[in-house]
Amino acid sequence: MGSGAGRAERNPRATAFRWTLRLVVVVYLVLLVAWPVSLVVTKTFEDFSTFTDLFSDPDTVHALKLTVIVAAASVVINTVFGVVISLLLVRYEFRGKRILSPLIDLPMAVSPIVVGLSLVLVYGGRDGWFGPWLEANGLQVIFAVPGMIMATTFVALPLVVRELVPVLEEVGVEQEQAAASLGAGPFQTFRRITLPAIKWALIYGVVLSLARSLGEFGALKVVSGNILGETRTATLVVEEQYLNFNQAGAYATAFLLTIVSVACIVVVTIIRPKEDRER
Amino acid sequence: MMWFSLLVLIPLVAIVVTASEGGWSGFADALTNEQTAAAIRLTVGMAFLVTAVNVVMGTTIAWVLVRDRFPGQRFLEVLIDIPFALPTIVAGLVLLSLYGPDSPLPVDIANKRSAVFVAFLFVTLPFIVRTVQPVLEELERDVEEAAMSLGASRFTTFRRITLPSIIPAIAAGAALAFARAVSEYGSLVLLSGNLPMKTEVTSVRILSSIENDNLVGAAAVATILLGISLLVIVTFDLLQRRLVRRG
Amino acid sequence: MSIEISNVGKRFGDFVALDDVTVSIPAGSLTALLGPSGGGKSTLLRIIAGLEHADSGRVEIEGVDATSLPPQKRDVGFVFQHYAAFKHLSVFRNVAFGLEIRKRPKDEIKARVDELLELVHLDQFGDRLPAQLSGGQRQRMALARALAVEPKVLLLDEPFGALDAKVRKELRDWLRRLHDEVHVTTVFVTHDQEEALEVADEIVVINEGRVEQIGTPDALYDEPESDFVMSFLGPVTTLRGQLIRPHDIELRTTEAPAARAGTVSRLVRVGFEVRVDVVSADEVTTVSLTRAEARSLGLEEGTAVWLEVAPGAQVRTPGATAPGSGTPTTAGSR
Numbered sequence: 001m002g003s004g005a006g007r008a009e010r011n012p013r014a015t016a017f018r019w020t021l022r023l024v025v026v027v028y029l030v031l032l033v034a035w036p037v038s039l040v041v042t043k044t045f046e047d048f049s050t051f052t053d054l055f056s057d058p059d060t061v062h063a064l065k066l067t068v069i070v071a072a073a074s075v076v077i078n079t080v081f082g083v084v085i086s087l088l089l090v091r092y093e094f095r096g097k098r099i100l101s102p103l104i105d106l107p108m109a110v111s112p113i114v115v116g117l118s119l120v121l122v123y124g125g126r127d128g129w130f131g132p133w134l135e136a137n138g139l140q141v142i143f144a145v146p147g148m149i150m151a152t153t154f155v156a157l158p159l160v161v162r163e164l165v166p167v168l169e170e171v172g173v174e175q176e177q178a179a180a181s182l183g184a185g186p187f188q189t190f191r192r193i194t195l196p197a198i199k200w201a202l203i204y205g206v207v208l209s210l211a212r213s214l215g216e217f218g219a220l221k222v223v224s225g226n227i228l229g230e231t232r233t234a235t236l237v238v239e240e241q242y243l244n245f246n247q248a249g250a251y252a253t254a255f256l257l258t259i260v261s262v263a264c265i266v267v268v269t270i271i272r273p274k275e276d277r278e279r
Numbered sequence: 280m281m282w283f284s285l286l287v288l289i290p291l292v293a294i295v296v297t298a299s300e301g302g303w304s305g306f307a308d309a310l311t312n313e314q315t316a317a318a319i320r321l322t323v324g325m326a327f328l329v330t331a332v333n334v335v336m337g338t339t340i341a342w343v344l345v346r347d348r349f350p351g352q353r354f355l356e357v358l359i360d361i362p363f364a365l366p367t368i369v370a371g372l373v374l375l376s377l378y379g380p381d382s383p384l385p386v387d388i389a390n391k392r393s394a395v396f397v398a399f400l401f402v403t404l405p406f407i408v409r410t411v412q413p414v415l416e417e418l419e420r421d422v423e424e425a426a427m428s429l430g431a432s433r434f435t436t437f438r439r440i441t442l443p444s445i446i447p448a449i450a451a452g453a454a455l456a457f458a459r460a461v462s463e464y465g466s467l468v469l470l471s472g473n474l475p476m477k478t479e480v481t482s483v484r485i486l487s488s489i490e491n492d493n494l495v496g497a498a499a500v501a502t503i504l505l506g507i508s509l510l511v512i513v514t515f516d517l518l519q520r521r522l523v524r525r526g
Numbered sequence: 527m528s529i530e531i532s533n534v535g536k537r538f539g540d541f542v543a544l545d546d547v548t549v550s551i552p553a554g555s556l557t558a559l560l561g562p563s564g565g566g567k568s569t570l571l572r573i574i575a576g577l578e579h580a581d582s583g584r585v586e587i588e589g590v591d592a593t594s595l596p597p598q599k600r601d602v603g604f605v606f607q608h609y610a611a612f613k614h615l616s617v618f619r620n621v622a623f624g625l626e627i628r629k630r631p632k633d634e635i636k637a638r639v640d641e642l643l644e645l646v647h648l649d650q651f652g653d654r655l656p657a658q659l660s661g662g663q664r665q666r667m668a669l670a671r672a673l674a675v676e677p678k679v680l681l682l683d684e685p686f687g688a689l690d691a692k693v694r695k696e697l698r699d700w701l702r703r704l705h706d707e708v709h710v711t712t713v714f715v716t717h718d719q720e721e722a723l724e725v726a727d728e729i730v731v732i733n734e735g736r737v738e739q740i741g742t743p744d745a746l747y748d749e750p751e752s753d754f755v756m757s758f759l760g761p762v763t764t765l766r767g768q769l770i771r772p773h774d775i776e777l778r779t780t781e782a783p784a785a786r787a788g789t790v791s792r793l794v795r796v797g798f799e800v801r802v803d804v805v806s807a808d809e810v811t812t813v814s815l816t817r818a819e820a821r822s823l824g825l826e827e828g829t830a831v832w833l834e835v836a837p838g839a840q841v842r843t844p845g846a847t848a849p850g851s852g853t854p855t856t857a858g859s860r
Contacts, residue, residue: 036373111462113482114501118290215366217465254369261364421610427597428604429624443614
């Protein structure tokens, strides 16, 4: 009875304290996030024609398409492997499990530049470990789309797993065992019991991965070679345009990326309370 | 496993192996190179500073989001996650538009060290908030009420009852924030100017080695960077265990 | 009077938790706030503790107006349903907490905590963490913690609600004995009428934010002022449209002049008790018999029986507002 929301404060000092904290937090977030991000919007709308011009420049359009392809591919890969790895981590005992679980988080702590470098060292066409052999067999990885997908996948790797593992742990095995005792096969159990239970967490992880993948910059810069009209992505376009004194263009492209990432976050925020309600 | 190895493990091992190809002298060269040393000092120093700010602000924000109720709170929730989803290059651009030469405010941090600070602050914002928030939500109100009915003031209750419960979360978030700051690259490209000896961070330094085809040198610096991240993550973990045990 | 609550009201949004509640709690007594969950009894307890503020009305503790005092300054001990143990502190430090806050000397704290741990039979467990205790032990620790600061009043919010039936019963007896030793004014909230009847000196029945009746366990049980109190304090059935307790009905297998005729429709045995449903003209009456009684009467489904009110028993006319409206009716008066 009596949630925190209904608690009346009669103590004036406590009320003042509460308001001070509120104010500090709001000012901090406005200065650090809300105001800067809103400027991208206003700067874009100062001259809206640059925004529409974006879509008439074939190189930019190519970059946008490439961004979508790379992000989509890495999201698909991360979703499938994310589910598999989460199930492995939560439901099965195997040797090396204790090492694997912190390793999954590793990509969060590695500089995107280092990610790029590491991929170049292994898959680089000239003197990487596997690169020359792959290239001899007709597969160019570095400075090409496969390498870009790998870099993006690497960077966004932990997101799905991090969302799924706690939910899988909370759901427990009872329902799955019940399904199995009712005669459901492993695949049926997964599709009809496990998947619905982790649905929201999965969507949450996928949306976050999508945002992260669309916005990858550092690792792509190293891996893609940034070739105009071939391997340049949207984020690289922003840098290029800005450094070439095409500020309006840079802002317009940035605006597009901002819209997408903010949309992702809003979707995620809307999903989250639903998850709470189900509990 | 195979897939994970090909994508993550082998490439990371490759960095350490390549770095060690240069032998100890490779590391020594990297560290004694004045420009590299300056970059590492700047990166680590700023990362510590930003982590410290985040410990205070992140905890405060989490507290307000969990314990206070006011209109527009959902909006703040969205703001917290934006740095996580916004492409880093765009993050740099938006910060430049508010704090750069064309700023509507009487500040200009472009190409200054403070630019590194602000950029780190932006990209690390969600970490402590998002690790502390669920723990605070789980924390039972009645424990704090018990302390208050025993005569503890709000502050004492926070320090002696609430804080010990959320310290593990703060430490975990701080480790993530630190690791993120140390490895940051994208948001600095446009904002800090990457001036050698002044605003150049380690990631930028590694990139320029790559662009100069000095992969061994790049790998050496990258290994050092990985080592620092690992060290800090382990230290925070130990620190948290000790603090919790002491109560 | 130790606690005076006058005209207290409290809402949560549209929900009226308490509506103009006035209660006096005598010093040194053990009082139960009894009622269904959501009825407002916990809110009233939290208002006494200062954990919740009343929207209107006044709270006085030992003659001091406490209406707007924060919980820290009320000098009350509060025990929570889910123990509210300080998980990171040992049992000893949990109990010592309030004394440490009051900056008592170390040796005084030690002596007092040791004494209390002995009182609650936890003297062997001082170094343990709460997680290493059972539920009942944790609740005893919470009680010692609340008593350590020598509060003017001790407040317990469903203190045994999270424990299993056996431990509940033990702790209930133990609380009664503890109260007889310590004599601190104690108020506890419960939704279990048996617990209230067994432990309390006085019971305040609260329902839908209002006080239904205040009185000793006997008074409430024998002279309920409302249908609600009657049905909440024990099982109730109807005979000739009157409310009556199932064990206050006499059942015979031979015809009696003024008794009501009916047929046994169902027999349920629960331990020593047998519940007999009897269908008569327009109602189903439940009668409670002992195992031996039921057996000697040779009851089974379909047996013809006659029911009448046992001598000295109470009946109530539904909807009546005063007690005793159905003062002992002798058999055949109607």
